[in-house]
Amino acid sequence: MDDKFLIPENYNDNSQFLGVPYRNLAEGIIFGGLMVVLTWQIPFIITIKITIALIVFVVNVIIFSIGVRSESMTQFLFATIKFFINKRRLHLQITGKGINNNNEKKSRFSLKKNAKENSEDAISDINSESAEQ
Helix, strand or coil: CCCCCCCCCCCCCEECCCCHHHHHHHHHHHEEEEEEEEHHHCCCCCHHHHHHHHHHHHHHHHHHHHHEEEEEHHHHHHHHHHHHCCCCCCCCCCCCCCCHHHHHHHHHHHHHHHHHHHHHHHHHHHHHHHHHH
16 A cells, blocks of 8 residues: 655645745735734823733734635735726727618618708798798
């Protein structure tokens, strides 16, 4: 019973620490540290400052380590900003046989009909002006 299994080289990816990518972990520590600096400015007793700073730091490291949709938080933030900057609206136009072409035919017909009525009005105006003279 000599069982041998082939394990691919990329099975144990070294770019992670306990299943968390290094980039996410670094972002969590950096942003957690920034939040600790901001919370340290609160005018409380030192024990309350330490407690709040520790809670804020741990929560930030956990949230940033998880990331969003398998991306780091900064990648997600920049992708979202890029989306809102380059956002545009696209409209669907139906071509070929369909409802819009029937409406165009009706509108062309109504334009021709209106033009014919307008030309008849113009002719009657000309006739009435010549009859007055």
